[in-house]
Amino acid sequence: MKIASKCNILNYQYPLWLIKYPVLIRLVFVLNYYVQLRKWTILSVWKKTLKTLPENFIAIDVGAGESQYLIPFCNRYPKAQFWAIDKQPQSVLFNKNYPCNNLYSEQADIEFEKIETKADVLLSVGVLQYIQKDVQALQNMHAALKKDATFLIYVPINGKQITGFFNWVSIRYPNYEHIHNRQRIYSETELIDKLKNTGFEPISKKYTYGFWGILSHEISTGLYLLLMHGNLLIKSMATLAIVLFIPINILCMVLDYTTPKKQGNGLLVTAKTIKET
Numbered sequence: 001m002k003i004a005s006k007c008n009i010l011n012y013q014y015p016l017w018l019i020k021y022p023v024l025i026r027l028v029f030v031l032n033y034y035v036q037l038r039k040w041t042i043l044s045v046w047k048k049t050l051k052t053l054p055e056n057f058i059a060i061d062v063g064a065g066e067s068q069y070l071i072p073f074c075n076r077y078p079k080a081q082f083w084a085i086d087k088q089p090q091s092v093l094f095n096k097n098y099p100c101n102n103l104y105s106e107q108a109d110i111e112f113e114k115i116e117t118k119a120d121v122l123l124s125v126g127v128l129q130y131i132q133k134d135v136q137a138l139q140n141m142h143a144a145l146k147k148d149a150t151f152l153i154y155v156p157i158n159g160k161q162i163t164g165f166f167n168w169v170s171i172r173y174p175n176y177e178h179i180h181n182r183q184r185i186y187s188e189t190e191l192i193d194k195l196k197n198t199g200f201e202p203i204s205k206k207y208t209y210g211f212w213g214i215l216s217h218e219i220s221t222g223l224y225l226l227l228m229h230g231n232l233l234i235k236s237m238a239t240l241a242i243v244l245f246i247p248i249n250i251l252c253m254v255l256d257y258t259t260p261k262k263q264g265n266g267l268l269v270t271a272k273t274i275k276e277t
Helices: 016-020 022-035 037-051 088-098 136-143 164-172 188-197 209-230 230-260
Strands: 058-062 081-086 103-107 120-124 143-155 201-209 266-273
Touching: 016 022, 016 088, 022 037, 022 088, 037 120, 037 143, 037 201, 037 209, 037 230, 037 266, 081 088, 088 103, 136 143, 136 188, 143 188, 164 209, 188 201, 188 266, 209 230
Parallel strands: 058 081, 058 120, 081 103, 120 143
Antiparallel strands: 143 266, 201 266
């Protein structure tokens, strides 16, 4: 596994303590739960979906990273198989080293490669927008699913911004979208059409990142970018601001999660496979 002298999570480089003690990733999962609004919605639907499956189900997460949607469920479903698929070798090695008997990992670029395993459910979170040949990737994900299987896909849509602060910071400093070369910002109609054209039948959808969610994301992300890339004075001010913003951030996330939304900057679609590939 690649270890940088300076850990850079945006580039999938892991700190030494996490490599030596991989179970500590659960602390990262908890932290993510309080800073990633999308996780609230995704986990809610993911949990309900897993409960409907037979006890020996096979679940795949494409672009799994550190398997935040797999590892917490491995012990809960000991007869199931959880497959973490990622094109980053560092992530694959991390998952292979994690002490869990029913967690498997495979390196594959879903844009160009098919997955041999046939799954009952497949999850894809925040992956499709970085793939140039997105239709081909969807076809490959469809091919990895059994007939009448479930596909959960989360994609950022619309790209609406509400603060000048976030726009200024994201232009001035490198961020995740720039580093990983985001290919497009989807509209809801474009995403749904591509799902239907690749053999999926959307059956439900949930929006996240309405007004309060966008506000929370822009302020917190902007502050973290200042913390990572600013000079010593900016880092100090950003650290203080992040601490002071924590209760406001959580309040904004709660408001967004509990407020009914007809649109947003994030969309989670639950779909079924309707034809053989």
